[in-house]
Amino acid sequence: MEGGRIDGKLEMSDSSSELVKQSGDEISHLAIDIGGSLIKIVYFSTNSKCSTNDEAPTLSKERKEVPNGDLNHHILSGRLFFVKFETSKIEDCIKFLSSKKLQQCGAQCHHSHADDKIKIKATGGGAFKFTDLFKEKLGITLDKVEEMESLVAGANFLLKAVNREAYTYIGGQKEYVQIDQNDLYPYLLVNIGSGVSMIKVDGDGKFQRVSGTSVGGGTFWGLGKLLTKCQSFDELLELSHQGNNRVIDMLVGDIYGGLDYSKIGLASTAIASSFGKAISENKELEDYKPEDIARSLLRMISNNIGQIAYLNALRFGLKRIFLGGFFIRDHAYTMDTISVAVDFWSKGEAKAMFLRHEGFLGALGAFMNYKDGNADLCPPQLVEQQTPKSSNCIVDRIHNSTRVRENENGAIDCRLRVSSSFKIYDEVKRC
Ligand SMILES: Nc1ncnc2c1ncn2[C@@H]1O[C@H](COP(=O)(O)OP(=O)(O)OP(=O)(O)O)[C@@H](O)[C@H]1O
Numbered sequence: 001m002e003g004g005r006i007d008g009k010l011e012m013s014d015s016s017s018e019l020v021k022q023s024g025d026e027i028s029h030l031a032i033d034i035g036g037s038l039i040k041i042v043y044f045s046t047n048s049k050c051s052t053n054d055e056a057p058t059l060s061k062e063r064k065e066v067p068n069g070d071l072n073h074h075i076l077s078g079r080l081f082f083v084k085f086e087t088s089k090i091e092d093c094i095k096f097l098s099s100k101k102l103q104q105c106g107a108q109c110h111h112s113h114a115d116d117k118i119k120i121k122a123t124g125g126g127a128f129k130f131t132d133l134f135k136e137k138l139g140i141t142l143d144k145v146e147e148m149e150s151l152v153a154g155a156n157f158l159l160k161a162v163n164r165e166a167y168t169y170i171g172g173q174k175e176y177v178q179i180d181q182n183d184l185y186p187y188l189l190v191n192i193g194s195g196v197s198m199i200k201v202d203g204d205g206k207f208q209r210v211s212g213t214s215v216g217g218g219t220f221w222g223l224g225k226l227l228t229k230c231q232s233f234d235e236l237l238e239l240s241h242q243g244n245n246r247v248i249d250m251l252v253g254d255i256y257g258g259l260d261y262s263k264i265g266l267a268s269t270a271i272a273s274s275f276g277k278a279i280s281e282n283k284e285l286e287d288y289k290p291e292d293i294a295r296s297l298l299r300m301i302s303n304n305i306g307q308i309a310y311l312n313a314l315r316f317g318l319k320r321i322f323l324g325g326f327f328i329r330d331h332a333y334t335m336d337t338i339s340v341a342v343d344f345w346s347k348g349e350a351k352a353m354f355l356r357h358e359g360f361l362g363a364l365g366a367f368m369n370y371k372d373g374n375a376d377l378c379p380p381q382l383v384e385q386q387t388p389k390s391s392n393c394i395v396d397r398i399h400n401s402t403r404v405r406e407n408e409n410g411a412i413d414c415r416l417r418v419s420s421s422f423k424i425y426d427e428v429k430r431c
């Protein structure tokens with residue numbers, strides 16, 4: 001179907017407005033994914049002001065003996081929040097972080113000044129590029145988590161723990177997919193960020209990056225900016241919604257005198273050559289409408305990604321393709337093009353499925369990595385909302401049965417298990 005934003009789009013926060021609205025949150029854990037285009041932050045807050053549900057987020061002082069004996073735990077109830085910034089505006093991100101009470105994020109406050117010890121999980125190329133900046137401006141050490149590992153951990157978590165996370169988009173209809181946790185693997189994860197990574201996922205921590213393409217979200221936004229003079233990514237997407245790609249794309253019918261090329265299965269309306277019409281018309285860039293250019297560009301890139309995804313799925317015999325990354329933006333035309341490409345090339349065999357927390361896979365995966373924390377800081381683990389039964393492995397329990405709750409803003413209600421050595425903000429200040 002033709003473009004347009006789908007109703008009920010997740011309004012996960014876009015930088016500056018959030019700076020004011022959410023300052024003062026008590027953040028217990030935070031992870032960051034610094035990509036080529038966008039910085040994504042996932043944080044867990046126990047601030048009860050944020051709750052819209054009947055069960056207010058609280059710090060429950062519930063103590064649990066872990067089975068091997070020696071550690072007590074707190075259970076923190078609260079909510080996972082999602083925020084993003086443009087990487088080119090990293091100063092906004094720095095301001096945001098400095099407005100937060102971050103001292104407890106992985107901080108170990110024994111024997112020395114807490115500021116020396118603030119460590120957050122960080123992934124993406126920017127975790128390397130901006131190491132010094134974070135140290136200088138915020139006194140924060142970035143504890144690096146490998147990018148592909150983070151993407152996979154984030155996707156696995158969402159697919160197993162969050163209801164209505166994955167959906168198909170066919171014929172203009174969004175349909176949520178019920179994930180059978182015992183039949184999830186293998187699948188192909190296609191992350192469309194600035195560039196595109198394709199990862200074959202075989203289990204928790206079991207994966208292989210099998211392909212990638214540099215023609216991705218950065219290409220759409222970069223070329224689109226040059227060709228249309230749009231000032232923002234969302235403006236470019238909106239413009240594409242109003243355009244007609246047939247003005248610029250050379251169609252099969254343009255070559256075949258209006259006929260289908262039925263012998264090889266190409267309808268006259270299929271695109272034979274993206275932007276191909278521009279070579280035969282005596283027109284300058286200014287003679288084309290920006291909306292038509294935006295439309296052709298979006299179609300070209302989405303189609304190409306859909307096709308490469310399908311080829312890789314075919315290569316490894318994978319039927320399920322999950323797509324993440326902020327290029328998608330829950331945008332109808334983008335998802336429709338990718339879905340049609342996968343459906344067309346696989347003759348209906350493979351399915352493209354989109355993730356609601358699209359661009360936050362890496363940040364979520366890095367967040368999950370706190371479970372590998374060192375001995376001083378007990379690994380925080382996400383636990384479900386229901387009263388936990390006695391079990392040794394809370395994460396396992398998520399994976400095997402219950403699901404965390406998600407509210408309409410994309411924030412996820414959940415509980416975090418932390419060790420008794422973990423301090424809430426006021427206590428940290430006194431260290
Ligand atoms: N507000 C925005 N500003 C810039 N790009 C946006 C915006 N919203 C969506 N996008 C699209 O999302 C892409 C970035 O997606 P994402 O954040 O998943 O990748 P990244 O982590 O920045 O890239 P990479 O993983 O390749 O380093 C951009 O290239 C652009 O196509």
Ligand SMILES: CC(C)(CO)[C@@H](O)C(=O)NCCC(=O)O
Pocket residue numbers: 035036124125147193194195196197211212213214
């Ligand atoms: C380089 C990364 C992994 C950085 O996130 C990403 O932008 C990407 O996958 N680019 C595509 C590179 C390629 O495989 O051609």
